[in-house]
Amino acid sequence: MKRILSLDIGDRRIGVAMSDTLGILATPLTILDRKKDELDVASIIDLVNKHDAGQILAGLPRSLSGGIGQQAEKVLEFVEKLKQQTNVPIELRDERFTTLDAQRLMREAGTKNKRSNIKNKKEKMHDDAAAAAVLLQGYLDEKALERQ
Numbered sequence: 705m706k707r708i709l710s711l712d713i714g715d716r717r718i719g720v721a722m723s724d725t726l727g728i729l730a731t732p733l734t735i736l737d738r739k740k741d742e743l744d745v746a747s748i749i750d751l752v753n754k755h756d757a758g759q760i761l762a763g764l765p766r767s768l769s770g771g772i773g774q775q776a777e778k779v780l781e782f783v784e785k786l787k788q789q790t791n792v793p794i795e796l797r798d799e800r801f802t803t804l805d806a807q808r809l810m811r812e813a814g815t816k817n818k819r820s821n822i823k824n825k826k827e828k829m830h831d832d833a834a835a836a837a838v839l840l841q842g843y844l845d846e847k848a849l850e851r852q
Contacts, residue, residue: 706758709733709751710840712799712832713762713779718744719832721840722755727847730840732833745786752792760792763799763839770798799839 705727712719718736723729733755736747752760762783767773772780780796787794 707755708759708761708840708843709748709755709757710761710836710843711748711763712836712839713782714738714832715775715778717832718748719834719836720748720751721833721837722757723840723844727844730837730844732830732837735830735832741782741785744782745789748786749790752790757792760786760790760794761840761843762786762794762796763836764796766798766800768800797839797843799835 705725707725708723708727710721710723710730712721716738718738720733720736721730722733724731733751736744738744748760751757762779764779765773765775767776783794783796
């Protein structure tokens with residue numbers, strides 16, 4: 705099985721996670737600071753090639769009601785640009801609570817500053833990659849259940 709690359713696409717950063725080759729475990733990989741769409745797409749394609757990814761999973765930030773808001777529209781536009789530059793299949797997945805889940809998991813694991821609500825840049829960046837991993841892990845778990 706080829707690896708799956710997961711993306712948490714934001715205005716300032718793109719969090720990236722990767723599955724293992726067995727499709728069991730998702731791990732935060734990196735954070736891409738947003739520059740221009742063309743450069744961001746090229747960076748993602750480089751990661752796809754470097755890690756031999758056979759699929760891309762992109763988080764779609766739906767509103768709480770499930771609708772498509774302004775941020776989701778931006779993600780859809782970006783994913784369209786990415787689709788034009790690669791033959792790797794891209795699947796969109798609802799990501800409404802992935803960042804909150806990632807923050808909770810990191811707090812529980814003791815990797816976040818518990819004394820302060822002020823986040824530094826490194827913590828925010830880690831949130832993005834962790835959110836991509838939470839998104840991907842949910843997908844991998846669903847696929848494993850379907851195979852049973």
